[in-house]
Amino acid sequence: xxGRCDALAAGIxxxxxxxxxxxxxAESLTGGLLADAFVRVPGASAVFLGSAVTYDxxxxxxxxxxxxxLLRREGAVHPEVARQMAQATANLYCQPGYDAVIxxxxxxxxxxxxxxxxxxxxxxxxLVIPAAISASxxxxxxxxxxxxxxxxxxxxxxxxxxxxxxLSELTVNSQE
Numbered sequence: 001x002x003g004r005c006d007a008l009a010a011g012i013x014x015x016x017x018x019x020x021x022x023x024x025x026a027e028s029l030t031g032g033l034l035a036d037a038f039v040r041v042p043g044a045s046a047v048f049l050g051s052a053v054t055y056d057x058x059x060x061x062x063x064x065x066x067x068x069x070l071l072r073r074e075g076a077v078h079p080e081v082a083r084q085m086a087q088a089t090a091n092l093y094c095q096p097g098y099d100a101v102i103x104x105x106x107x108x109x110x111x112x113x114x115x116x117x118x119x120x121x122x123x124x125x126x127l128v129i130p131a132a133i134s135a136s137x138x139x140x141x142x143x144x145x146x147x148x149x150x151x152x153x154x155x156x157x158x159x160x161x162x163x164x165x166x167l168s169e170l171t172v173n174s175q176e
Contacts, residue, residue, distance in 0.1 A: 001157050008164035009037045015171045016047045016102070021133055024093035025051040025104040026064055026085040028076060029123065033160045034106060049093040049101065054085070064088040077118045079143045082107050086126030087141065100130035104167065106159050110152045121148040123159045129170050142166065
C-alpha cells in the first residue's frame with residue numbers, strides 16, 4: 001500500500017506544481033499520515049503547505065471552525081464535518097500569491113471497535129478542488145464515504161490511499 005501511496009502522491013505533486021496549485025490537509029483519524037504521504041516525496045514543499053491534525057472534537061471547532069452544534073449533534077464522523085474540515089483547511093492555508101489551494105480532510109473511526117453507533121472503518125474524506133483546476137470552472141467540494149476493513153493501522157492507511165486516489169482522479173480530470 002505504501003508504494004501505491006508514494007506513486008500517487010508523487011504524481012499529484014507533479015501535476016499540482018505544473019498547474020500552480022497548492023495542497024493542504026486537515027486530519028483526524030489519519031493523524032498526520034496524509035501529510036506524511038506527501039512529504040515523503042522529494043520536492044513536496046513546492047506544493048504541500050501543511051496539515052492541521054485536529055484529532056480532538058473541540059479542536060475541529062476551535063481551530064478549523066467546524067460547526068460546534070453539528071459536532072455536538074452528529075459527532076466528528078459525519079460527511080458534513082468532512083466537508084467543513086476540507087473547506088476550512090483550504091481557507092486556512094490560502095495565502096497571498098497562491099493561485100489555488102486544494103483542501104483535504106479525513107475523519108472517521110479507525111477502530112478497533114465502534115464509536116457509539118458508528119462502526120470501525122467508517123470514514124469520510126473531503127476534497128475541495130479550487131475553481132482554477134475544476135472542469136466546471138467553479139470550486140468543487142467532494143465528500144466520499146468509505147467502509148474500510150482491517151486493523152486500526154490498515155483503516156488509517158486505506159483512508160490515505162483513498163484520498164490520494166480520489167485526488168489523483170480529480171486532478172487528472174482537471175487537465176482534460
